[in-house]
Amino acid sequence: MSLDREQVLRSAAALLTRKSTATMDEVARAAGIGRATLHRHFAGRDALVRALENLGIQEVEAALDAAALDEGSAQDALRRLVAAVEPSAGLLSFLVTENQLFEGEEVNEGWNRLDARVSAFFRRGQERGEFRIDLTPAWLTEALYGLISSAAWAVQDGRVASQDFKYMIVELLLGGARRSVEQ
Amino acid sequence: MSLDREQVLRSAAALLTRKSTATMDEVARAAGIGRATLHRHFAGRDALVRALENLGIQEVEAALDAAALDEGSAQDALRRLVAAVEPSAGLLSFLVTENQLFEGEEVNEGWNRLDARVSAFFRRGQERGEFRIDLTPAWLTEALYGLISSAAWAVQDGRVASQDFKYMIVELLLGGARRSVEQ
DNA sequence: TTTCGTTGAGACATTGTTGTCTCATATGGT
DNA sequence: ACCATATGAGACAACAATGTCTCAACGAAA
Numbered sequence: 001m002s003l004d005r006e007q008v009l010r011s012a013a014a015l016l017t018r019k020s021t022a023t024m025d026e027v028a029r030a031a032g033i034g035r036a037t038l039h040r041h042f043a044g045r046d047a048l049v050r051a052l053e054n055l056g057i058q059e060v061e062a063a064l065d066a067a068a069l070d071e072g073s074a075q076d077a078l079r080r081l082v083a084a085v086e087p088s089a090g091l092l093s094f095l096v097t098e099n100q101l102f103e104g105e106e107v108n109e110g111w112n113r114l115d116a117r118v119s120a121f122f123r124r125g126q127e128r129g130e131f132r133i134d135l136t137p138a139w140l141t142e143a144l145y146g147l148i149s150s151a152a153w154a155v156q157d158g159r160v161a162s163q164d165f166k167y168m169i170v171e172l173l174l175g176g177a178r179r180s181v182e183q
Numbered sequence: 184m185s186l187d188r189e190q191v192l193r194s195a196a197a198l199l200t201r202k203s204t205a206t207m208d209e210v211a212r213a214a215g216i217g218r219a220t221l222h223r224h225f226a227g228r229d230a231l232v233r234a235l236e237n238l239g240i241q242e243v244e245a246a247l248d249a250a251a252l253d254e255g256s257a258q259d260a261l262r263r264l265v266a267a268v269e270p271s272a273g274l275l276s277f278l279v280t281e282n283q284l285f286e287g288e289e290v291n292e293g294w295n296r297l298d299a300r301v302s303a304f305f306r307r308g309q310e311r312g313e314f315r316i317d318l319t320p321a322w323l324t325e326a327l328y329g330l331i332s333s334a335a336w337a338v339q340d341g342r343v344a345s346q347d348f349k350y351m352i353v354e355l356l357l358g359g360a361r362r363s364v365e366q
Numbered sequence: 367t368t369t370c371g372t373t374g375a376g377a378c379a380t381t382g383t384t385g386t387c388t389c390a391t392a393t394g395g396t
Numbered sequence: 397a398c399c400a401t402a403t404g405a406g407a408c409a410a411c412a413a414t415g416t417c418t419c420a421a422c423g424a425a426a
Contacts, residue, residue: 002402021284023383034404039385075361097280100336101204122360131360139351140360142337143330150329151322153283159321168322176359177305177314177323178258186372206413217374222415373422381414392403 003041008033009055012048017090018156020097024048049098050108056095057110059088064117074125075174081121082166085148089165090156093149115141140173147173186224191216192238195231200273201339203280207231232281233291239278240293242271247300257308258357264304266349268331273339276332298324323356330356 008031015022015030022030024045028038042048063084069077085092099107122140125131131140147169154160160168191214198205198213205213207228211221225231246267252260268275282290305323308314314323330352337343343351 019284019286024385025383034406035384036386036405037403040402044385045383101202103202125360130362132354132358132362135351135355135360136343138342139334139337139347139355142333142342143351143355146329146333147326150325154322154325159325160319164322168318168326171315172318172322172326172356172359174359174361175315175363176355176357176361177308177318178357178359179313179315180358180363207415208413217376218414219375219417220373223372227415228413367426369424369426371422371424373420375420376418378417379415382412384411385409387408388406390403390405393401395400396398 003033003037005041007031008038008041009051013052013055013091013094016052017094017152020094052091053095053098053108054110056088056091057108057114060085060092060114061110061117063088064114069117069121070124074121074128074130077121078125078174079166079170082148082169086165089148089152092145093152096145096149118144144169144173186216186220188224190214191221191224192234196235196238196274196277199235200277200335203277235274236278236281236291237293239271239274240291240297243268243275243297244293244300246271247297252300252304253307257304257311257313260304261308261357262349262353265331265352269348272331272335272348275328276335279328279332301327327352327356 011031012027015027019026024038025035027048028035031038038048042051063081066084067077067081069081071077099111118141119137122131122137126133126137151160151165151169155162155165194214195210198210202209207221208218210231211218214221221231225234246264249267250260250264252264254260282294301324302320305314305320309316309320334343334348334352338345338348
């Protein structure tokens with residue numbers, strides 16, 4: 001009987017990932033429930049988005065945990081991270097765009113936690129001599145988000161094969177486009 | 184007397200870059216004109232966005248021309264391109280996001296022209312042996328857009344210094360984050 | 367000064383979305 | 397079988413944004 005809140009959030013995420021302006025009615029129908037029921041479980045659109053925000057943050061944090069960023073080389077850790085975060089890429093992309101709308105309002109502190117962890121990872125990579133030090137950890141973090149979003153859309157629109165998602169992101173982020181003499 | 188259409192578009196671009204959901208009223212006030220006047224010159228919000236789309240496409244095409252992508256090394260050409268497109272980065276970011284809302288609808292063919300030119304540039308770079316061939320031109324094009332958007336937002340939010348805009352994008356796109364043995 | 371065209375301000379109807387409510391129905395537990 | 401609870405469908409008001417219209421004021425050119 002009781003509604004599967006998780007499943008509703010999943011389908012909402014899937015829909016809003018494709019069409020970020022979907023109405024509550026569309027979200028409800030996509031979840032196979034009535035609009036009234038959707039409103040009973042999420043006080044309003046804001047509450048729904050906040051719930052999705054928490055879901056997304058939770059997923060990315062789980063990905064960060066699963067990637068075990070401290071083990072082995074930073075490069076391998078980055079590969080594990082991108083692979084682990086791939087299922088959440090669309091949702092992450094939606095949330096990043098959504099967050100750009102909040103002008104000065106208070107943002108979910110979860111984003112700060114994520115930024116701090118990713119940023120710290122890049123900094124450690126720099127300290128270990130694996131990453132360049134002329135690109136700031138903050139920028140590398142932004143770039144990672146940007147590439148994940150771009151790749152998610154490119155895959156969705158069929159411009160990039162979904163199986164290449166991880167490879168394209170990691171290779172570009174690590175090695176760049178330049179054909180260079182490497183180890 | 185006659186309204187400066189160009190100046191209105193500029194201020195609309197500046198505002199919508201920061202707040203993509205700004206209303207017609209906000210756009211009008213930002214331009215220092217009345218809402219009625221705004222409506223007299225742009226039939227509606229769609230028309231305004233289309234006009235901004237044309238402006239953005241025109242600016243990026245001008246940047247592509249100015250960058251003279253066929254002259255010298257592909258790497259230097261990319262540096263020129265990013266430098267030339269920097270003033271349009273915010274507008275470009277807004278338009279890219281806006282375009283993601285159009286589900287299957289017909290997109291402005293100008294985007295196809297831009298994509299084709301940028302994509303062809305990366306392909307030539309590959310053929311000249313300057314760029315890796317395991318990253319498709321389509322992906323490199325997407326990645327360039329994504330990094331430009333990310334950088335534009337990062338600068339706007341003060342996470343990246345505006346003077347580092349070009350350097351951050353070009354260095355990451357060309358060389359990646361890995362500290363490698365290079366020429 | 368007169369005239370013509372443009373503007374700003376505001377009123378107005380329209381539209382789409384949201385949020386609330388009611389009521390009949392269905393489901394699950396007892 | 398009974399009851400409590402949750403649901404779906406629909407009605408409803410509230411609200412925000414859009415698009416249209418009118419009218420008075422303004423400025424430039426004759």
